Amino acid sequence: MTVEILDNVFSQVRDGIMDIRRQLAEKGTAPDTSILSRKMTEAQQRKFISKVIADLGYDFSRGRLDNTVHPFATGINHNDVRLTTRWSENDFSMGLFGVIHEAGHGMYEQNIDEKYEGTPVHEGASMGIHESQSLFNEIIIGSNRNFWAKQYPFFQECAEGTFDDVSFDTFYDSLKHSKASLIRIEADSLTYVIHIIIRYEIEKMIFNETVSIDELPKIWNDKYEEYLGIRPENDLEGILQDVHWSGSSFGYFPSYALGYMYAAQLLHAMEKEINVDEVLASDDYSPIRKWLTENIHQYGASKKPNELILDATDELLNPQYLLDYLRKIYFSVYKISETQDFA
Secondary structure, eight states: OOHHHHHHHHHHHHHHHHHHHHHHHHHOOOOOOGGGGSOOOHHHHHHHHHHHHHHHTOOGGGEEEEEOSSOOEEEEETTEEEEEEOOOTTOHHHHHHHHHHHHHHHHHHHTSOGGGTTSTTSSOSOHHHHHHHHHIIIIIITTOHHHHHHHHHHHHHHTTTTTTTSOHHHHHHHHTOOOOOSOGGGOOTTTHHHHHHHHHHHHHHHHTTOSOGGGHHHHHHHHHHHHHSOOOSSSTTTTTSOSTTTTTOTTOTHHHHHHHHHHHHHHHHHTTTSOHHHHHTSSOOHHHHHHHHHHTGGGTTSSOHHHHHHHHHSSSOOTHHHHHHHHHHHHHHTTOOHHHHHO
16 A cells, blocks of 8 residues: 555545535434433443354354453454453443454454464455454444344343333434544544544654654644544643554554445445345345455455455455445435435
8 A cells, every 4th residue: 555545545535524524514414312321231232242243253162252441353363363342331332333343353363264374374464454344344234224223122132121212213323423523433433534534644744754743733633623623622632542653553544444445345346246235134144254254354464455355346445435335324314315415
């Protein structure tokens, strides 16, 4: 991946997302999110999400789920791939989507072909490809109305009455509320990429030596105000919120956005062979996991990222699929019709 490609792709995505946000603000009706703070215990959440990720294809006989401060997945080998998450009993979405995300990483590691075991390619092809698998779980499947319609009765059962008075439409729409926020890992699925692009633009400034270190906090704050309309009050909720730069992980941030775009592009290719909505409305999600294993998982790092995406989708990285997907999801939730949009 090169700066030239990222400049073009990120410019297209940034402008597209900002346009979607503008239309939501001007024409949309924001969903009610009051139910998101209803209490759901850690045990109730764990019961629900453990079954969900097992249904999606994560193999608990070769892995486990534990608690941590910042969620991650780690693969000892393809027969020992462990997940971690954090929980909030007054924000069930944080733990649930965190586990779905990490399970995407875990399923990738579990399904690398055994013939590569003990070699340098018995791992993910890149951080971008790895994030494509976690974000496919979290954003593509996790945004699908059929998926949640199928899972909602079990969710209500696990919550033991807390959501019995909440209609499915109210529940689903609340999950896709979009609001500008300062903290990257708490961002919604529409604004998340903007957080990445801000970091990418600042990284370029740092390495091109066009700014001094002392200027960076203000530059960060100015970009948040320009792109998201909000401004950090201190560096904790501003430039010091991530560990990446202090740990010398420069160039890491774009992988999150690349994974997002890859995931949407993989969905577009998958839908040529599989009716994804029908699968997610059914009792058997295995066709989705098998397609991803056939096209991505099994190869580990034996193919380069661009080669994997080209072979799986018949084209190189195309960010338009992500914009189309976000537009479809958020226009539906915010009750904006396409005819209204183009009027």
